[in-house]
Amino acid sequence: DVKVTQSSRYLVKRTGEKVFLECVQDMDHENMFWYRQDPGLGLRLIYFSYDVKMKEKGDIPEGYSVSREKKERFSLILESASTNQTSMYLCASSLGGRGEKLFFGSGTQLSVL
Amino acid sequence: EDKVVQSPLSLVVHEGDTVTLNCSYEVTNFRSLLWYKQEKKAPTFLFMLTSSGIEKKSGRLSSILDKKELFSILNITATQTGDSAVYLCAVEIGANSKLTFGKGITLSVRP
Numbered sequence: 001d002v003k004v005t006q007s008s009r010y011l012v013k014r015t016g017e018k019v020f021l022e023c024v025q026d027m028d029h030e031n032m033f034w035y036r037q038d039p040g041l042g043l044r045l046i047y048f049s050y051d052v053k054m055k056e057k058g059d060i061p062e063g064y065s066v067s068r069e070k071k072e073r074f075s076l077i078l079e080s081a082s083t084n085q086t087s088m089y090l091c092a093s094s095l096g097g098r099g100e101k102l103f104f105g106s107g108t109q110l111s112v113l
Numbered sequence: 114e115d116k117v118v119q120s121p122l123s124l125v126v127h128e129g130d131t132v133t134l135n136c137s138y139e140v141t142n143f144r145s146l147l148w149y150k151q152e153k154k155a156p157t158f159l160f161m162l163t164s165s166g167i168e169k170k171s172g173r174l175s176s177i178l179d180k181k182e183l184f185s186i187l188n189i190t191a192t193q194t195g196d197s198a199v200y201l202c203a204v205e206i207g208a209n210s211k212l213t214f215g216k217g218i219t220l221s222v223r224p
Contacts, residue, residue, distance in 0.1 A: 035214075042201070042214045042216035043201065043203075044214075045211065045212070045213075048211070102156075104156045104157075107154040
């Protein structure tokens with residue numbers, strides 16, 4: 001079974017802090033994604049990566065950056081956390097090619113106070 | 114702008130009922146449509162549809178795509194309390210196969 005592991009289930013940070021959300025997948029997948037999920041807004045794509053050291057902006061990249069130094073690890077960085085970044089963050093991976101069957105991690109509920 | 118719209122946004126039914134969940138889309142360069150079930154945290158994959166009119170089935174769940182009218186439905190027959198979840202529809206778009214999600218449908222199945 002594919003496993004996508006997010007390092008924290010719950011995280012509480014202060015406004016202005018730098019926040020790292022880590023995601024690791026164990027199935028040698030090419031593609032990795034970061035989404036945020038908010039009530040009434042659904043899942044929105046922040047950033048994605050199709051290869052090591054490669055990244056592309058999704059629909060809402062403002063206030064975020066990412067890092068993919070190794071194939072299995074994709075990190076989401078909030079350079080200076082703000083209260084409007086309080087959300088559920090979901091990492092996902094997929095094998096690549098046509099038909100993006102995503103495998104999701106369990107999510108990180110981030111609260112920025 | 115690419116759009117994926119799910120309806121209804123929420124639904125309450127009793128065990129044994131049959132439900133139909135809707136997903137319509139307006140996108141450029143459609144490639145496929147996917148359904149996911151989200152019970153607690155991680156959405157889990159249900160179906161991927163690429164061709165019109167071909168039903169995908171898994172137990173009590175089934176789904177079909179209409180590429181002419183630009184929608185898909187997810188049917189659940191003989192619902193059980195374990196079917197209570199958020200059902201997400203996503204459309205794969207474009208050459209880079211990006212997924213755009215709808216807002217989800219919250220289904221509650223009462224005993």
